[in-house]
Amino acid sequence: MTAPSLDFWFDLASHYSYLSAMRIDELATRAGVTVRWRPFLLGPIFDALGWEAPPFVAQKEKGVYVMRDMERQCRKYALPWAPPSEFPRRALLATRVAVLAADEPWLPTWCRAVMLRNFGEDREVDSPEAISAMLEARGVEAAPVLALALAEDNRQRLRERTQRARALGIFGAPTFFVGKEMFWGNDRLEDAIVEALSTAP
């Protein structure tokens, strides 16, 4: 017997990924659904699709709206919101740490810490100093993690993760998978959980 589960693909710098990262564990736990966190980079995906910039940047009107929408959504979900003064915010090192931590129990809290700092405090999330401070705050010794995160095999691991996202047909974030069934956007998180429950044997 397989427990109901879903894959949660997200980019640490993606606005709507922030909403899902903050909501998914509570919803999934309540429903008895296991979540596999799958951090990846959207930038190379947009490049591969031939989109010259993130849609919120390329389509200015949509970008303005998204900021207002995020403000309202964060109020609705009672989440901190400080509009990032930089978008997309560079979070490459934080993402490398997340990929390195694929099997660590602290992966979800790590991702939430990075996103809360970016979207809830409007602070940078890419310097070794910031990353080290965030790691130490969760009781993780920073120096060895940073060394492993920057090592070539981990860089390669992130490249493969992002290629995998592309192969799955992902074109935005967050994206949820229940088996081969794809759900795009924070607005589909609940639907993905229902799907996970309905397809578990």
Place this chain on the structure above:
Amino acid sequence: MTAPSLDFWFDLASHYSYLSAMRIDELATRAGVTVRWRPFLLGPIFDALGWEAPPFVAQKEKGVYVMRDMERQCRKYALPWAPPSEFPRRALLATRVAVLAADEPWLPTWCRAVMLRNFGEDREVDSPEAISAMLEARGVEAAPVLALALAEDNRQRLRERTQRARALGIFGAPTFFVGKEMFWGNDRLEDAIVEALSTAP
């Protein structure tokens, strides 16, 4: 005292507008919110924004996903769904009738009939024959309505309606307004109703 209300801007050929058109009256009536139906044309808006095609067409991967998403959303909301074999489906005459019927009590049922035929039956919704049959089915004499719909002042009315949509900053459909507060997408319908309730004096 003003009753809570919202403006519902939509394109008869827009997928997600279909979901909202089929849901809005029940939700709004239950909440005691008045809805003003505002049909317009998305095409000229995309032109004005410099988007060479609807996003679902320009971004192929998104277009494929949208069809799957629509199928699931229609199942969720118990709505008929027959993927339109033509997109965007031309619905200019039907839209002219809708604009002409701005103050008619049959405007909502008209729009739902057109959209059910397009999205629920995959049938064309632009020929005078189809339009006449749909009008007569609602007890509206077709010939005079068609003549008025095609008259120059009504064509001008539709152009002005679409210019108004552009001036409001609309870049997609459906879009809801509560005062100046804009909500984009069927996924924000409930939020717009809550906003209407919270801002009514």
